[in-house]
Amino acid sequence: MGSETAVTVEVEGIPFMPEITVAKPLSLVGHGITDIEIHFLQIKYNAIGLYLEKDNVLEHLEDWKGRKAVELVEDDAFFQALVSAPVEKLFRIVVIKEIKGSQYGVQLESSVRDRLVSADKYDDDEEEALEKVTDFFQSKYFKPNSVVTFHFPTTPGVAEISFATEGKDEAKTTVENTNVAEMIQKWYLGGASAVSPATVKSLADHFAALLSP
Numbered sequence: 533m534g535s536e537t538a539v540t541v542e543v544e545g546i547p548f549m550p551e552i553t554v555a556k557p558l559s560l561v562g563h564g565i566t567d568i569e570i571h572f573l574q575i576k577y578n579a580i581g582l583y584l585e586k587d588n589v590l591e592h593l594e595d596w597k598g599r600k601a602v603e604l605v606e607d608d609a610f611f612q613a614l615v616s617a618p619v620e621k622l623f624r625i626v627v628i629k630e631i632k633g634s635q636y637g638v639q640l641e642s643s644v645r646d647r648l649v650s651a652d653k654y655d656d657d658e659e660e661a662l663e664k665v666t667d668f669f670q671s672k673y674f675k676p677n678s679v680v681t682f683h684f685p686t687t688p689g690v691a692e693i694s695f696a697t698e699g700k701d702e703a704k705t706t707v708e709n710t711n712v713a714e715m716i717q718k719w720y721l722g723g724a725s726a727v728s729p730a731t732v733k734s735l736a737d738h739f740a741a742l743l744s745p
Contacts, residue, residue, distance in 0.1 A: 541581070546626045546677070548581035554683060558583035558622050561738050564730030565628070578680075579626045580731050582720060585619040590742060592617040597743045605736035611723035614735070615714060618686055623720050625680040633672025633695070636680070641666045643727065644715040653711040661709035665716075668693060668705040682716060689713050 541548045543563050552558050562582040568575050596610050604610050641662050648654035672678075678697035684690065689710030696702040707713060719727050726732050 543579035543581070543626075544576060544628055546579040546628070548579075548624065552583050552622060552624070554620060554622055555685060556585055556620055558620060559586035561586060562731050562735035564728045564732075564734050566728045576628045577631065579628055580720065580728055581624040581626075582621070582731065582735065583624065584614075584617075584621040586742070588619045589614065589617045592619075593739065593743060596739070598745050599740060599743065601733075601736040601740035604740055605733055606724070608723040608725075610739075611718075611721055611726070611732070611735075615717045615721050618688070620686050621684040621717065623682040623717075625682075627674045627676055627678040627680075630676055631674050633669040633674055634666075636672075636674060637666045637669030639727075640669070640716070640719065643719050644712060647715040647718060647722075647725075648711055651711075657709055658711050661707050661712040664705060664707060665693065665712070668703070669695070672703070673697070682720075684713060684717060691716050 539550055541550070541560060541563050544565060548560055548563055550560050560581055560583055562580075564580050565576050566578045566580065568577070592613055593610070595613075596604060596607070599607075644662060645654060648658050672695050675697050678695065681694045683692040683694070685692070689708060691707040691713040692704065693707065694702055694704045718725070720731065721735070723732060
C-alpha cells in the first residue's frame with residue numbers, strides 16, 4: 533500500500549493542513565482551484581481542499597488497486613465510489629476572488645439541480661432542500677480568505693454547510709436530503725463533471741499512490 537508524508541499544502545498561497553479532525557481525523561486527499569478563462573486571462577475564484585477518512589475509504593476502492601492516476605482521472609465509476617463511500621468527508625473552500633455569496637449559491641444550485649434532473653431525482657423535497665442552500669448563501673459576501681465548509685458525516689443524506697468571514701460569527705445550516713447531499717459531493721468529487729479539473733487530477737494522483745501495490 534502506498535503512503536505519503538503528511539505536509540501542509542499551499543494552493544495559491546492558501547495553506548491546507550494535512551489533517552483536520554471533526555468527528556474523526558480526516559486526511560487531505562485532493563486540492564485545487566476553481567477558475568475561468570476570459571480573453572486568455574485566468575481568473576481564480578476559490579482554493580479547494582478535500583478531506584476524508586483515508587483508511588476507511590480504501591476498503592471501498594479495492595477494485596482500483598494498482599491503477600495509474602491517468603486511468604483513475606478518466607474513470608467516473610471511481611469517483612462515484614468515492615461519493616458513495618460511507619465515510620466522513622469535509623470540503624474546505626477558501627475564497628481567492630471576492631464575489632457575492634448569491635453568485636456562488638446560484639452556481640451550486642444550478643449544477644446540483646441539473647444533476648438531479650438528469651438522474652430523475654428532482655422532486656419537491658429536493659427543490660425545498662436546494663432552496664435552503666441558495667437562501668443560506670444569498671446574504672453572504674465572499675471576501676478573500678472567507679471559508680465555506682461542506683461537512684458530510686457518516687450519517688447518510690446529511691450536508692452541514694458553514695460560512696466564516698472576517699469580523700462575523702460563523703453561519704451554519706444543515707441540509708437533510710440524500711439526493712441533494714450526494715450531488716453537492718459530486719460538484720467537487722464528480723470526476724469529469726466536477727467543478728475543478730485540477731482537484732480531480734489531484735485526487736487521482738493521491739489515490740493512485742495510496743492504492744499502489
